[in-house]
Amino acid sequence: MYSEVFCKVYNEFGWNYYPEIFGEQLLQWLERNGVAPKNAMDLACGTGILCEILHEKGICASGMDFSEGMIQIARQGNPEIHYDVADMITYRPEKQFDLVTCTGDAVNHIANLSDVKKIFQNVYAYLSPGGYFVFDILNEHEVSDSEPFEMDFTESTRVWFQMTRPGEKQVNLKVRVFEENELRFEENIRETIHDPSVICQMLRECGFEHVTCSDRLLEDSNPGTTWFVIGKKKKGE
Numbered sequence: 001m002y003s004e005v006f007c008k009v010y011n012e013f014g015w016n017y018y019p020e021i022f023g024e025q026l027l028q029w030l031e032r033n034g035v036a037p038k039n040a041m042d043l044a045c046g047t048g049i050l051c052e053i054l055h056e057k058g059i060c061a062s063g064m065d066f067s068e069g070m071i072q073i074a075r076q077g078n079p080e081i082h083y084d085v086a087d088m089i090t091y092r093p094e095k096q097f098d099l100v101t102c103t104g105d106a107v108n109h110i111a112n113l114s115d116v117k118k119i120f121q122n123v124y125a126y127l128s129p130g131g132y133f134v135f136d137i138l139n140e141h142e143v144s145d146s147e148p149f150e151m152d153f154t155e156s157t158r159v160w161f162q163m164t165r166p167g168e169k170q171v172n173l174k175v176r177v178f179e180e181n182e183l184r185f186e187e188n189i190r191e192t193i194h195d196p197s198v199i200c201q202m203l204r205e206c207g208f209e210h211v212t213c214s215d216r217l218l219e220d221s222n223p224g225t226t227w228f229v230i231g232k233k234k235k236g237e
Helices: 004-012 017-032 049-056 068-077 113-126 196-205
Strands: 039-043 060-065 082-085 097-102 127-138 149-152 157-164 170-179 182-192 209-214 226-232
Touching: 017 049, 017 127, 039 049, 039 113, 049 060, 060 068, 068 082, 097 113, 113 127, 113 196, 127 196, 196 209, 196 226
Parallel strands: 039 060, 039 097, 060 082, 097 127
Antiparallel strands: 127 226, 149 157, 157 170, 170 182, 209 226
């Protein structure tokens, strides 16, 4: 569970750039593939940026996140969008969605593959027949140790970041926030790198068809630092 301070830093410090870029590409992908979802669910939606992008295009968007702080910010951003505070491992809404997304390598926050499979099974259950599940996972070749990086948040606040590889298949992002040069808080975000071939096979075992995995969502876009995975629910189910 992210701290309240971290949620504010996430929202105000510009970390929304990824869902913004993904959202623009997703809209193009939907148009190019003739996919016109009436509604959508964004798992691990953070502060709701992707939901807002879909909402602006007339798609009835909903979101869920484990962090109450993130959802509080999302609800303040657009009260018209429905948000839930929940664990995506057990999350299983009653209604179905034509499109389910999960970005920002949120799946990599789930260390146990059996829990990842539970997510896939649940998504398949609340995805409409013929609907799509689009998400990303870390690309191991694009994740490496980095030197500490600092940026000013306000005149009195600075934020310190560092990504490390503490062990095989492990990634740790350490975030520190200083006010008047005093440490206010420290957040360690731990992720597990999953083999994309295993993830794709798991999707097929859960019933998904036309499963693809690529380093780009759009064929004519530049390669990204993550794998984009797409699965489709069978129309007859």
